[in-house]
Amino acid sequence: MPGAAETRGGGDQRLQVGNVETGGQRGANDERESLVNDRRRGTKYEITPKVDEVASIHAFMNDFDCKALDPSVVGKACVESAEAFYTQHVRLWLDRDPVLAKSEVRDTGGGLHTILRLDEPILVAAGEARIWDDIARGICNALPGDPNLNGLIALTRPVGAMNTKYDPPREVRLLRPGEPVTRAEILDLSRQVAEQPARLWMRLFFGGERAEPCPFCGGESLGVAGYWQVRCYKCGRVNAASLVYRFYSPQFLDECKEGRHG
Ligand SMILES: [Zn+2]
Numbered sequence: 001m002p003g004a005a006e007t008r009g010g011g012d013q014r015l016q017v018g019n020v021e022t023g024g025q026r027g028a029n030d031e032r033e034s035l036v037n038d039r040r041r042g043t044k045y046e047i048t049p050k051v052d053e054v055a056s057i058h059a060f061m062n063d064f065d066c067k068a069l070d071p072s073v074v075g076k077a078c079v080e081s082a083e084a085f086y087t088q089h090v091r092l093w094l095d096r097d098p099v100l101a102k103s104e105v106r107d108t109g110g111g112l113h114t115i116l117r118l119d120e121p122i123l124v125a126a127g128e129a130r131i132w133d134d135i136a137r138g139i140c141n142a143l144p145g146d147p148n149l150n151g152l153i154a155l156t157r158p159v160g161a162m163n164t165k166y167d168p169p170r171e172v173r174l175l176r177p178g179e180p181v182t183r184a185e186i187l188d189l190s191r192q193v194a195e196q197p198a199r200l201w202m203r204l205f206f207g208g209e210r211a212e213p214c215p216f217c218g219g220e221s222l223g224v225a226g227y228w229q230v231r232c233y234k235c236g237r238v239n240a241a242s243l244v245y246r247f248y249s250p251q252f253l254d255e256c257k258e259g260r261h262g
Pocket of ligand 1: 216221233
């Protein structure tokens with residue numbers, strides 16, 4: 001459906017922001033579920049609002065693509081199975097944070113959607129949608145999800161819907177039911193990502209402020225060394241973001257740099 005973006009109006013901007021796959025691609029017309037406004041279901045062309053059109057937020061999501069993962073870090077099974085990735089890694093990461101532990105998790109066929117559902121919707125005042133969009137994007141940085149995810153207007157796939165990107169199609173399955181979170185919990189998580197990223201990532205990935213052995217060199221141990229840095233005697237000081245980037249495959253990181261990933 002090459003004309004779909006134009007008929008919606010404002011589609012050009014959205015396509016640039018999120019680098020959404022173009023129409024006509026396999027699975028492009030699958031049923032999706034919005035987490036804002038009236039939580040519509042339909043194709044992404046039908047239900048994606050512009051950021052400035054968001055008046056209420058019901059949930060925040062993250063999106064993990066198994067194909068983006070480095071098998072030498074997560075294990076080969078996790079690149080081939082979203083459920084294996086959940087069981088072997090994501091479940092442990094979520095359980096190490098009191099807010100992320102309340103995530104709902106869906107196996108979408110080729111990856112995972114984690115959803116933090118609000119106990120009551122956040123009503124977005126005029127002009128505040130961009131602020132909440134930054135918060136939505138910020139909390140995604142807690143874990144190695146898709147860096148091109150669409151922030152506030154990202155769409156999930158309904159449980160039971162079919163993902164036709166695959167042949168045969170795969171059914172979207174609920175792996176973890178989740179619990180409601182408060183607006184204050186969302187803001188707290190957002191603050192930790194912004195203000196204490198090294199500490200947060202060490203806790204999520206290793207359960208504390210120290211990892212033994214060091215995940216980068218395999219020797220010694222790695223510890224928090226400042227809010228944006230970690231340190232190992234052999235590796236020296238390392239940008240803490242490497243704790244997240246190490247999960248992505250080299251090919252995926254190259255695609256991100258070239259802006260080809262969608
Ligand atoms: Zn090291």
